[in-house]
Amino acid sequence: MEKQVKIAVLGLGVVASGLVENLNAAKEKIKQQTNLTFSIAKVLVRSRENKEEQAKKHQLTLTTDVNEILDDPTIDIVVELIGGTDAAKKWIIKALKQKKHVVTANKDLIAQFGNELTSIAKQSNVSLFYEASVAGGIPILHTLNNSFIADEITGIKGILNGTTNFMLTQMAELGLSYDKALQTAQAAGFAEANPTNDVDGWDAAYKLMILVRLAFAKDLALKDIKIVGIQSITQKDNDYAQKLGYQIKLLAQVKKIEEHLYAEVAPVLLSNTHPLAVVKNEMNGILIESKAMGTSMFYGPGAGASPTAQSVLADILAIAQNMTNKQPVPQMSVSNLPNCEIHEEVVSDYYFLLSDCTVDLANFLEKQEVKTLSLSQTDLIEAAFVAKQLTIKQKDWLIEQLQQVSHIKQILSVVEE
Ligand SMILES: NC(=O)c1ccc[n+]([C@@H]2O[C@H](COP(=O)([O-])OP(=O)(O)OC[C@H]3O[C@@H](n4cnc5c(N)ncnc54)[C@H](OP(=O)(O)O)[C@@H]3O)[C@@H](O)[C@H]2O)c1
Known part of the structure; x- marks a missing residue:
């Protein structure tokens, strides 16, 4: 039996416009494969100016009052695409508490408040999905999660x-x-x-x-x-x-x-x-x-209207399928583990670029027992080299030695295959 899913979108910028286009283009295919029909019930805009033409083209109902969306009991999924952390956080919390599923592409918000928002979603027994928040079109979060x-x-x-x-x-x-x-x-x-x-x-x-x-x-x-x-x-x-x-x-x-x-x-x-x-x-x-x-x-592609919108659409579909199959509500979730600690003994190769070098660097480094992968010193003034397998403490020690015979212009760690 065909099932209608009503979504509302907060914002009508780059990604939201991509979502409207991609959803329209895929509507028939989605219906054939899932028996789901999606309608965009309302779109929140800050001002109707400049948006009327787009709304007419895609038959979108615009609103400037977010509560027309958040208080509408017929809306199943709210898609947050306004960005930022203030209004977006407040409105996502309200949507989750009103038992609406939420999809967002907002990395700043999810990075800082993802745990808090996920626990509100769990309490309300709804989903919070955010695939598009990392690497735009690459489905990396669902891959990690599953x-x-x-x-x-x-x-x-x-x-x-x-x-x-x-x-x-x-x-x-x-x-x-x-x-x-x-x-x-x-x-x-x-x-x-x-x-x-x-x-x-x-x-x-x-x-x-x-x-x-x-x-x-x-x-x-x-x-x-x-x-x-x-x-x-x-x-x-x-x-x-x-x-x-x-x-x-x-x-x-x-x-x-x-x-x-x-x-x-x-x-x-x-x-x-x-x-x-x-x-x-x-x-x-x-x-x-x-x-x-x-x-x-x-x-x-890590960004762009269509690839990012496609990840948003995949989240919407996953939620809708779970809704209709009455599956337990999945989360992109975590359990609590101890705080992260910076590990002191991380070992890495390091690239150094030096100027005003007063020594023959190959000799100097050999005397300091520093192993190098490559070294380039065309004259005594400027040189670059890669030092092998230093801990952070050894790197700091090498910096002190080099400062006595040169000016250090750049240090970057080196990642081999
Ligand atoms: N663009 C990408 O390629 C990409 C990729 C991955 C993730 N994302 C994420 O996706 C989200 C949206 O990005 P975007 O590129 O689509 O941004 P955008 O083009 O700036 O669109 C945001 C839209 O939201 C509207 N808006 C902002 N605050 C609002 C408010 N309080 N009330 C109503 N409307 C409001 C803006 O309206 P006004 O124009 O009137 O301010 C604008 O139309 C962001 O979280 C971003 O980090 C984007």
């Missing part, structure tokens, strides 16, 4: 921010400066007028927090993650990286070391043979390391 349930995840590495990946690709491939790459990203619609959230690493950190919650059942705070942005990356770093066989990427990573997690978002040197080295421009890529599977890679 396919890895019987496996033990030991690490995650991800290129999770399309803006910075686009900029770093442009810098590496076209020799653009940081400023020029940012302008190009803004002109192409990949960077906002205020790019801080992306270039400072916060956006990737929020996404990493969500991945960690599902993969390790741990609730990280931003302070638990070492976060470094990409502003310090120069053309010189790119030149040396290429010479030494690497690419510079903003990598979000978490490693499980015994019972502790080490989490960071930082620009790193990724070897050209690393699987994530193929992730260029605005694309995203995620590597999951687990005991039973080994390494699995997920690749796809």
Whole structure:
């Protein structure tokens, strides 16, 4: 028997418009395969201005009063696509308490308040799904929540921010400066007028927090993650990286070391043979390391109206199927585990770029018993090298030694295949 599912959408921006288009395009197929018919009952807009034409084209009923949605008992699923954490949080809580299922793409909100919102959803016996909040169109959260349930995840590495990946690709491939790459990203619609959230690493950190919650059942705070942005990356770093066989990427990573997690978002040197080295421009890529599977890679568009809307639509469908099959309400959920601790003994290779170098670096490093993977010193003034397998303490000690004979311009960790 055919079942009608009524949804309401908060916001009519980029992703919401993509959702309206994708849902219309897929309506018949969804009906044939699931016997479900979806209707968008209402759409919340801040102002009707500029939205009337779109509403007419898709026969949408607009409202500027959110309570017309939240207090409407006929609406089954509320889709939050306004972004931000204030109104979005307040309205999602009200929707959940009114026993409406909620779908959102809001990474800032889910990273910071996901646990609180999930427990309200559980109390109300409704679902809160947020697949689109991490890596746009890549179905990574459902995969973590379902396919890895019987496996033990030991690490995650991800290129999770399309803006910075686009900029770093442009810098590496076209020799653009940081400023020029940012302008190009803004002109192409990949960077906002205020790019801080992306270039400072916060956006990737929020996404990493969500991945960690599902993969390790741990609730990280931003302070638990070492976060470094990409502003310090120069053309010189790119030149040396290429010479030494690497690419510079903003990598979000978490490693499980015994019972502790080490989490960071930082620009790193990724070897050209690393699987994530193929992730260029605005694309995203995620590597999951687990005991039973080994390494699995997920690749796809990390943003954009249609890919992101498709993840939102998949969440809506999953909820609707559970509703009609009267299945127990699933959550993207976690259990409580101890706080994350930064592990002191994380071992990594490190790239150093030095200027005003007063010594023959190869000799100097040999005397300090530092093993190097590659070293480039064309004259005594400037040099770059990769030091092998240093703990954080050993790296700090090496920095002190190098400061006596040179000026350190850059230090990045190096990720081999
Ligand atoms: N764009 C992507 O590729 C992408 C990818 C993954 C996740 N996301 C997430 O998806 C969400 C939506 O992103 P978006 O790119 O679609 O943003 P957007 O284009 O800025 O759309 C947001 C819409 O919400 C409206 N809005 C904001 N506050 C409102 C309020 N209080 N009342 C009514 N309407 C309000 C805005 O209206 P005004 O224009 O009038 O302010 C705007 O039309 C965000 O959480 C974002 O992080 C986006």
